[in-house]
Every structure is written in C-alpha cells, then in structure tokens.
Amino acid sequence: MVDHIDMPCPKCRQLLRVRKQHIGHRLACTRCKHTFVVKAESFPPPPAPAPPPRPVSETDTLKQRLSALETELRQVRGALAASASCESETARQLQEAQQELAQVATLREQLRAALSESEKLRTQARTLQEKADRVDRLEDELRARGEEIARLTQERETREKEEKEHRAREAEKGTEERAAAQKESEERRQALEAEVARCRRELSILRRTLQSLGIVFESGA
Numbered sequence: 001m002v003d004h005i006d007m008p009c010p011k012c013r014q015l016l017r018v019r020k021q022h023i024g025h026r027l028a029c030t031r032c033k034h035t036f037v038v039k040a041e042s043f044p045p046p047p048a049p050a051p052p053p054r055p056v057s058e059t060d061t062l063k064q065r066l067s068a069l070e071t072e073l074r075q076v077r078g079a080l081a082a083s084a085s086c087e088s089e090t091a092r093q094l095q096e097a098q099q100e101l102a103q104v105a106t107l108r109e110q111l112r113a114a115l116s117e118s119e120k121l122r123t124q125a126r127t128l129q130e131k132a133d134r135v136d137r138l139e140d141e142l143r144a145r146g147e148e149i150a151r152l153t154q155e156r157e158t159r160e161k162e163e164k165e166h167r168a169r170e171a172e173k174g175t176e177e178r179a180a181a182q183k184e185s186e187e188r189r190q191a192l193e194a195e196v197a198r199c200r201r202e203l204s205i206l207r208r209t210l211q212s213l214g215i216v217f218e219s220g221a
C-alpha cells in the first residue's frame with residue numbers, strides 16, 4: 001500500500017504530496033494557502049491480494065508433459081527429416097563423386113594411351129628423321145661424287161685434247177724434220193757424188209800422168 005499520493009489542491013489544482021498519516025488532518029496548499037481536510041477516499045484502495053495459485057492437478061502435469069513431449073517429438077522429427085535429407089544429399093553427392101572418379105580414371109587411361117601413342121609416333125618420327133638425314137648425307141655424297149666424276153671427265157677430255165694437239169704438233173714437226181733431213185741427205189749425197197766425180201777426174205789425170213811416166217797403176221778403178 002502506498003504511503004503517500006500526489007493530489008490536486010481542491011482550489012487551485014496544484015499537485016500536493018500528501019502522506020497517508022495526514023488522513024483526517026487539515027492541510028494548507030503550498031501555493032494558494034487554501035486549507036482542507038485530507039479524506040481517506042482520496043487514497044486509492046489497497047490492491048486486491050493475488051488469488052492463491054490454483055492447485056496443479058496430476059492431469060494438468062501429464063498434459064503439460066505430453067505437450068512438451070509432443071513439441072520435442074516434432075523437433076526430433078524435423079531434425080530427423082533434415083538429417084535424412086542431408087544423408088540422402090550426401091549419398092547423392094558421393095555417387096556423383098564416384099562417377100566423376102570413374103570418368104577421371106577413364107580419362108587418365110585415355111591420356112596414358114594417347115601419351116604412349118604419341119611416344120611411339122615420336123620414336124617413328126625420330127627414325128624417319130634419321131633415315132632422311134642419312135638419305136641427305138648419301139645425296140650429298142652422291143652429288144659430290146658426281147661433281148668429282150664430271151671434274152675428272154673434263155680433266156681427261158682436256159688432257160686428251162692437249163695430247164692430241166701435242167701429237168699433231170709433234171707429227172708436223174716430225175714431217176718438217178724428216179723433210180729437212182731428206183734435203184740435207186740429198187745435198188750431202190750430191191756433194192759426195194761431186195766429190196767422187198772430182199776424185200775420179202783427178203785419178204784419171206793422175207793415171208794418165210803415171211802411164212805417161214811408164215808406171216802402170218794396178219788399181220782397177
């Protein structure tokens with residue numbers, strides 16, 4: 001229960017703080033100095049006591065527990081449903097992951113096969129390249145030999161031509177020399193014949209001279 005109230009002055013309506021112990025006493029307004037007797041009715045009645053708590057019956061307890069259990073059951077069911085859904089999602093994801101793994105394994109196998117094939121092709125390409133290199137070398141060698149043969153052929157032809165020209169020159173020179181020799185030989189023969197003729201004449205003169213002197217020269221000539 002309150003022990004004071006703020007009540008208005010009956011005259012000027014100024015709010016005045018009045019204690020409960022002043023009930024029946026005369027008070028003066030602090031503002032207008034009006035005096036009045038404080039009445040008990042001015043104070044509000046004490047609040048009604050709270051009703052005694054209703055006794056809780058066993059049925060109510062059971063009902064409350066049931067309700068609580070139902071709530072709990074709903075929560076558990078919800079959680080279970082969520083868990084089942086989650087589990088189903090997980091299983092689905094797991095399956096997808098397994099399928100992806102299988103695909104990855106297949107791709108890896110294909111990649112390995114492709115790499116093996118690629119390696120084989122690379123080896124073949126290397127072999128072909130080596131053969132091509134060998135062919136190139138042989139072609140170079142062949143070309144070099146062809147050039148050498150052409151060079152030797154040309155040299156031989158040049159030499160043969162030179163030799164032929166030399167022979168022709170030699171032959172010409174030989175003919176000239178022979179002609180000169182024949183001419184010289186003829187001149188010498190003529191000279192010798194002239195000498196022989198001169199000697200015969202001298203011999204004839206000498207023989208006649210000897211015969212005139214009475215000497216017989218036995219020589220037959």
Ligand SMILES: [Zn+2]
Nearest residue numbers: 009012029032
């Ligand atoms: Zn007053």
